[in-house]
Amino acid sequence: MTTDQSPLIRIADVDKTYRRGAEEIRVLAGLSLTVQCGEFLALMGPSGSGKSTLLNLLGGLDRPTRGTVEIGGERIDALSDRRLAGWRARHVGLVFQFYNLLPVMTAERNVELPLLLTHLSKADRRKHVATALAIVGLAHRTSHYPRQLSGGEQQRVGIARAIVTDPTLLLCDEPTGDLDRKSGDEILSLLQTLNREQGKTIIMVTHDPHASSRASRTVHLDKGQLSAAAPA
């Protein structure tokens, strides 16, 4: 999308308010953030501070109430719903805390989902799926259903699904939040590898300082504003 030197993400003066009845909740208040290409950014903060909200804005799943979200030189807050969906399909990979795999499909079919939106032939789709599953180390479990896989394995499938279209940006919302230490560590190593070897820019929400230590930079979200990480 851009050269390595220019920032990949530029968020300026973003507000996000939710309305709950008569009450207005201002979750993000004049927040700004710049992320360079190739960064591995950890996003921390107390529960309810708006981490997921921010991630949703970055992934084009939601729009800011005010302010601009520019990614790869494109103002995604100004795109129509339809074009935003297309933008998501091409440029971001999403990894969820609870994996969010479709239970009725095998690992392979789950990973294939984003490719259904491309013009790739069936054979090409199969090839990409195999590559992605090999990268996350699950080449041998392609025809298993999610319920037949451990949490760590399911999250690997989730990551394979996120990278199968080869997006620049990976957004992970507490990817290790539901895993034990060992599986969590494996997932973190995998993300680190993707960051270092494949040049993916990663933004990862986490509550765990151990996880954030794997990132190249950590920012804290509190009271709608970001602050650089206080050294632990």
Place this chain on the structure above:
Amino acid sequence: MKFLYLVACNLRRKKLRTLLTLLSIGIAFFLFGLLGALKLALTGDVSIANADRLMTRHKVSIIQMIPISYQARIAAIPGVSGVTAQTWFGGIYQDPKNFFASMPVEPDEFLKMYPEFVVSDAHRQAWRTTRNGAIVGRTLMERFNWKVGDRIPLSAPIWRHADGRDAWEFEIVGTYEAARKSVDTSQFFFRYDYFDEGRGQNKGTISWFAVRVSDAARADAISAALDREFANSAYETKTEPEAAMMQGFAQQVGDIGAIITGILGAVFFTILLVSGNTITQGVRERTEEIGVLKALGFTNTLVLGLVLAESCLLAVLGGVGGLGAAWLMTIGGSPLPSLLPVFYVPTPHLMLGAGLMVALGLITGALPALQAMRLGVSEALRRQA
């Protein structure tokens, strides 16, 4: 097409629920098929009646006889290109419940008038040379296991011999096939000369004439001219198109069409609720999954289409199953040959069924599909967290 797997997966999710819904849709379309066949059986396929064939009968009613001598006078009327006589015989084979239509006719005239009865040259020839010869429809042959050459006794309470006996003997000299599916192949035709000689009363009279006109567009004028010919005679006539006579029969059975439409309406209303409920519940249960698909980049329109495809697939699977079963059941012939000699699901009815399947799918899927389309991504994903 590549999304079909995804759609099918969603139907596999709750197998029992899908199965029960499929079953109800299937039963509805099975009924739809059978009722369509029943309607055809009771009212006849009026649409295929020949526009250039007329029926001339006694003005008062079809059970009053008219003289066969009228035949020559009818033939002489301008625009008439063929005429042949038919008479209701009402023959009984062994037992009155073995009912079938039996009629004395003049072989060559008759087969010329009704090309839909297909008889081989050999059988035609045998009929010409055998005075008590009969030509029998294929289904009737099969029903009683008759063979060509068999001697068949029929009793005819309304046509007795001069000595009062009502027993008639016929020899089967041939069979006829149907040129079209809607042609009744359960009838029994024999020679008029044999009949006229044998009967003890009403000699020289017949039930009605089948009249062919050379120009169907002038059928009305010719009918009028024909009835005028016999006006003020001892036997006044009434001439109407073949279709009108078929319809007349149909109306005697009651307004079958309206009754059947009413039943089907109720059935489909129920099905609408049943399968609508299945799809709605299915969509509600996977709100998060729909959120995930949208997060992956599936557009709102695509999600709408996927839900509609799902409801249509459900309706088509169930519908094809049910209608197919009805079709298979009637393809081998009528399950009640004596009551309903022509019984099959007509092609236009099958097409209507296919249309109904798609309509059912679209209607039941519309609301949940719109809901799924409008679902916001972040809201859908939040439901789980």
